[in-house]
Amino acid sequence: MRQGFMLIEVMLAIVMAGILAAVLATMGYYTVIQGNTLKQQNSKTMLEVIRSRLLNTASNPDNDAYFELLKEVNATVPVVIGLGKDAWGRNISYTTYDFGTHNTNATYADNNTTSISPNANVLGRLLSRGEDGILQTNATHSSAQGDDILLEIGIGETNHMKLYNGSEVSTQTRGYNSAIVALSTDPYPASPINGTILFLRDTNVTKIYDSNTSDWIQISP
Numbered sequence: 001m002r003q004g005f006m007l008i009e010v011m012l013a014i015v016m017a018g019i020l021a022a023v024l025a026t027m028g029y030y031t032v033i034q035g036n037t038l039k040q041q042n043s044k045t046m047l048e049v050i051r052s053r054l055l056n057t058a059s060n061p062d063n064d065a066y067f068e069l070l071k072e073v074n075a076t077v078p079v080v081i082g083l084g085k086d087a088w089g090r091n092i093s094y095t096t097y098d099f100g101t102h103n104t105n106a107t108y109a110d111n112n113t114t115s116i117s118p119n120a121n122v123l124g125r126l127l128s129r130g131e132d133g134i135l136q137t138n139a140t141h142s143s144a145q146g147d148d149i150l151l152e153i154g155i156g157e158t159n160h161m162k163l164y165n166g167s168e169v170s171t172q173t174r175g176y177n178s179a180i181v182a183l184s185t186d187p188y189p190a191s192p193i194n195g196t197i198l199f200l201r202d203t204n205v206t207k208i209y210d211s212n213t214s215d216w217i218q219i220s221p
Helices: 002-058 155-164
Strands: 092-094 124-126 151-153 179-183 197-200 207-212 215-220
Touching: 002 151, 124 155, 124 179, 151 155
Parallel strands: 179 197
Antiparallel strands: 092 124, 124 151, 197 207, 207 215
């Protein structure tokens, strides 16, 4: 009889151990899922912060009415930005494009021949490889592929940022109206967006671009 009770106790112990192991395994599985979900959200936030810093450091070294982003370093974010890795600890991919005059400036974007996005008016692209660590999005994709995280920086955002001295640009719209400050002797911006405002500071003349007529219309004085 005693041996029978001992056998039952052993069997119960084995069953309980199995249940406990299953519970712990399930908890571990959901912990991993929650961890990766949190890392995905944190990576998105990191891309937004990097974009804000890139916009804040954008400049127009060519004086061609186009602001440029800091140049990538081996397809990664420049060290001066202070952030360059996603929440998984992997390098964030970064590419730039210069819509204006080609230059050999060592600090700012000078690529004006190789497209970085099929979307219009994109100055820069930030990409996280996501949870799987595999970069599935390339320059021909208009949106993120797989679990990649993509954030694009539009040409209008740099002008908007510089004019209003903001600390963050929340919209990801590429083609909203922007304003440009230039000299009357400067070349007019190429491929302007409809509604772009141009202020010529040496003559105090303000013009607006009308895509219907493909012309700059003077609105003041």
